[in-house]
Amino acid sequence: MSDHGQGFKQDIHTAFNTVYTLWLREMLRFKRSKSRIIGSLATPLFFLVILGTAFNSSFQMRGGGGQTDFGFLAPGIIGMSILFSSLTGGVSIIWDREFGFLKEILIAPVPRFFVALGKALGGVTTAMIQGTLLMLIAFLLGVEYQSYLGMAASMGVMLLIGLGFIGLGIALASHTESHEGFQMIMTFITMPVLLLSGAFFRIGDLPQWMKTLVYLDPLTYGIMALRYTLIGETEIPINICLVALVLFALTTIGLGGYVFGKAKL
């Protein structure tokens, strides 16, 4: 084999190794934080039970093909939990900087892009575990999903949503140095993205200006895709949803990897 080929093989090995190492670190940390897992499930469950009950009694469903409000809300709430945990996962680079571990990563002789990718995959795995648990709990609470295949497919959707927002989180956090920055990101991204996504309402009857915002919100396509796979209902064709999600994920991961590569101490 030529020198060039050897070098390439070595590069692939290093890249894989780097991604795996960073992923492993996230998993080791996740394993230890049982209370965090429970805590991260509690918030969405409150939303599901309380909002679901309230919606049920305060206004009648319009044109919802026989599904209960719980069924309509569950995919939205799963999407919400994926949004929260993947953004938090990306933004945790701020804590890595604050507690110094970032230096240990930056000084290592490995490409930073793959460091960012490993961190993203670690965070996404965490988010998917939470999303899947939530899906199962909702199932136990009586939400009817259309099929097991759909449930499995929804995990693929969770992966795409997670990658998209974790990439965004990494891109935003790579140059943020403080708690305040973290607060800003959380306030000005999470809430508008969540509330405009159609996680809690149907988008068909909205005024035009708001509809535009809803269509600009990447989470909308995630929620619709989740709803499609889980309960067979969507207001945006699934193909479009998937294309939008894949593009979003590719863009933010690419951006996150690039920005992280330029990160300073």
Next chain:
Amino acid sequence: MNTPAVETFDITRRFDDLVAVDSISIKVEQGELFGLLGPNGAGKTTLINMLSTMIPPSNGTARIWGVDVTNQPSRVRQNIGVVFQGTTLDDRLTGRENLDLHGRLYGLPKQLRKQRIDEVLELVELDDKAGVLVKTYSGGMMRRLEIARGLMHHPRVLFLDEPTLGLDPQTRNHIWDYIRRLNHEENVTIMLTTHYMEEADQLCERIAIIDHGGIKALDTPENLKDALGGDVIIFGTENETQASLLCKLYDENGSAGHVYYKDDSVSIMIQDGTHQIPHLLKIAIEAGIDILSVDLHRPTLDDVFLSHTGRDIRAEETSDVDRITYKLQGRRR
């Protein structure tokens, strides 16, 4: 002639208007235990950051084991281990996990990684704490773990930025032992920074005194002290005015070597001090200056530092109480 372990060429770093490292050219040979001694803000960390490719120089460059830090940073990184001034451990993981992740990042295969983890843990005597979360470690233990981690991948050069900062004297002595041992047993070239005189004095083979971003002196601790002349005499006077007056007199007189005053005392670096005191005292008395105390000692690194920077390294960072305790401890020894 071997390639130097570290060689800098007019390396400079600016932060806006501030020149943190000012055109430093030094050479550290393979296997050396080299110290950078300087007060807070001298530019030690900035220099280490440039040598470890964490920040680029504004001007000039450096080679680590012959490899340029600006052109080939990733090749430099393969060759170095760095222990930063602040902790860079993941405290939610165990000591062993921290080492394991490091080994993976540096591409150590599984078998070697395991073996190496055990070796370095033994070296810093943390074997029994390896399975415990770093969160529960003491400051000294964290420092030892970081040194162990920096060694995992057999670096050729290990940079230690203030390895014993804030540790109690006993722990500090322990860490010195580890540093000496790894310099000998692992044959690693070590470049460390410190602002503790005893650390530089007892640990380092050669030291560079750094202040305001520049190197003021560079030699073995012995040579640096010898260069001051045989003895240091310190006269206590009534006040600063008297001290400065006396200082000027000695300067003009020319018979004394280097002369400095600080607050109300005058330091004279001179050969054969015991026989010079009567003569010097006479000059003072003739000028009508009262001498309240006389101290004669062999030069210490403090004197070296004072003579090269005109300042007392400890005066700037240690409170008076600390300084008094320090002096008392010094006497007891």
